[in-house]
Each structure stands twice: as structure tokens, then as C-alpha cells.
Amino acid sequence: MTRVKICGLKDPDLVRLCAAEGADWVGFVFVEASPRYVTPEAAETLLLGVGRSVPVALLADADDTLIDRVTATGIRVLQLHGRETPERVAEIRARTGCEVWKAFGVETAEDIAGAGAFAAADRLLIDAKPPKDADRTGGHGQAFDWSILNDWAAPKPWILAGGLTPENVAGAIAATGAPAVDVSSGVERLRGLKDKELVRAFLRAAKEV
Numbered sequence: 464m465t466r467v468k469i470c471g472l473k474d475p476d477l478v479r480l481c482a483a484e485g486a487d488w489v490g491f492v493f494v495e496a497s498p499r500y501v502t503p504e505a506a507e508t509l510l511l512g513v514g515r516s517v518p519v520a521l522l523a524d525a526d527d528t529l530i531d532r533v534t535a536t537g538i539r540v541l542q543l544h545g546r547e548t549p550e551r552v553a554e555i556r557a558r559t560g561c562e563v564w565k566a567f568g569v570e571t572a573e574d575i576a577g578a579g580a581f582a583a584a585d586r587l588l589i590d591a592k593p594p595k596d597a598d599r600t601g602g603h604g605q606a607f608d609w610s611i612l613n614d615w616a617a618p619k620p621w622i623l624a625g626g627l628t629p630e631n632v633a634g635a636i637a638a639t640g641a642p643a644v645d646v647s648s649g650v651e652r653l654r655g656l657k658d659k660e661l662v663r664a665f666l667r668a669a670k671e672v
């Protein structure tokens with residue numbers, strides 16, 4: 464069954480709902496420019512509701528001080544969604560002992576070619592490339608051309624992201640063979656605010672494939 468991450472949670476009720484509805488992972492965004500930003504202190508409260516869902520910290524080019532504050536909350540999975548190099552990914556993994564995911568923004572087949580260099584990453588997350596003038600590296604609700612993945616032999620377990628919605632997620636899984644998916648914008652009616660019905664619909668659609 465496809466594994467699902469619901470990302471960008473800020474509301475304890477939504478965290479509990481995701482856990483109750485079978486989300487495999489719940490994501491908390493520690494990127495200040497994001498409309499889904501939470502502080503490590505706020506995350507401590509949100510973590511009380513995760514149940515059997517595994518919490519994931521989304522970071523972008525974070526320094527060690529922030530990483531230490533985030534891992535002190537007890538989160539043990541880090542999604543690195545910035546311009547981290549293979550060396551920095553290896554360093555973070557060795558220093559924290561956490562499971563580490565490396566995100567890639569892709570637009571063309573060449574963008575994905577570098578993924579193999581990230582030997583230290585436990586998973587790769589394949590997202591759309593952000594718009595040129597964007598103030599953050601993801602979470603724009605933008606999809607990419609999934610056919611880019613047709614000839615890609617994933618070197619690691621991987622996750623599909625970027626513009627997924629309750630309406631398109633089943634097609635995306637069928638088209639790409641993604642073993643896992645991640646969503647943020649597609650389960651919001653207003654930017655940064657998750658919608659319970661959309662979260663339920665997304666989980667249902669992704670898990671039915």
C-alpha cells in the first residue's frame with residue numbers, strides 16, 4: 464500500500480486526524496518563510512497527537528543550532544528540502560543519527576540525474592522545481608511532468624511530491640509507481656490551513672491504489 468505523508472501541520476486537531484486516518488508520516492515545517500512554519504516549541508505540543516504516524520521535520524539549509532533544537536523535540540526523521548550537498552547530508556546524518564530524506568526539485572530529466580550522489584540519504588523526495596522568484600524551496604502546489612520519471616531507476620526508496628491533490632494522486636501513483644507520496648498545498652483550501660475533508664479524501668485516494 465502506498466505510504467502517505469501529510470506535511471505542514473500547525474493545528475493539534477489536524478495532527479490527531481491524520482494519525483486517526485492512517486497517515487504514515489506527519490510533517491512539521493521549520494522554515495520561517497513558509498505559511499506552515501512552526502517553532503520547535505510549538506512542535507512539542509503538536510507531537511503529543513501523532514499517535515502511530517511518524518513525525519518528520521522539514522528543514523531547508525538549516526544550521527546545526529536549528530537542527531539540534533528540532534531533534535531535541537524527539538523528531539527522528541529529517542526532510543532536507545534546501546540546497547544541501549551530498550557532504551552536508553552525510554554530516555547531518557552522522558551527527559544526529561536521524562533518518563534523513565533529501566528533496567530534489569525537478570523540471571527536466573537532467574535535474575534528477577544528481578540524485579545518485581546522495582549516498583547518505585535514506586530516502587529521496589522528488590518534488591517540482593520551485594518558481595524562479597520563490598522565497599522557499601517547496602510547498603507551492605506545483606506539479607512537474609511525471610514522465611520524467613519513466614526511465615529513472617531510483618537508487619533509494621523514494622517519495623513523490625509536488626502539486627498532489629485528492630483528485631490527481633491515484634493517477635500520479637499509477638503513472639510513476641511511487642511507493643510513497645507527500646502533500647501540503649493540495650489538502651488546503653487557504654494557503655497554510657489544512658482542511659479535514661481534503662486530508663481524508665487524499666488519504667483515501669492514495670491508499671486505494
Ligand SMILES: O=C(O)c1ccccc1N[C@@H]1O[C@H](COP(=O)(O)O)[C@@H](O)[C@H]1O
Pocket residue numbers: 470471490492494497498499521523544588590599600601602603604605624625626627645646647648649
Ligand atoms: O510546505 C512548505 O511550505 C515548504 C517549505 C519549504 C520547502 C518545502 C515545503 N513543502 C514541501 O514541498 C513539497 C510539495 O508541496 P505541495 O504539496 O506541492 O505544496 C512537499 O514535499 C512539502 O513537504
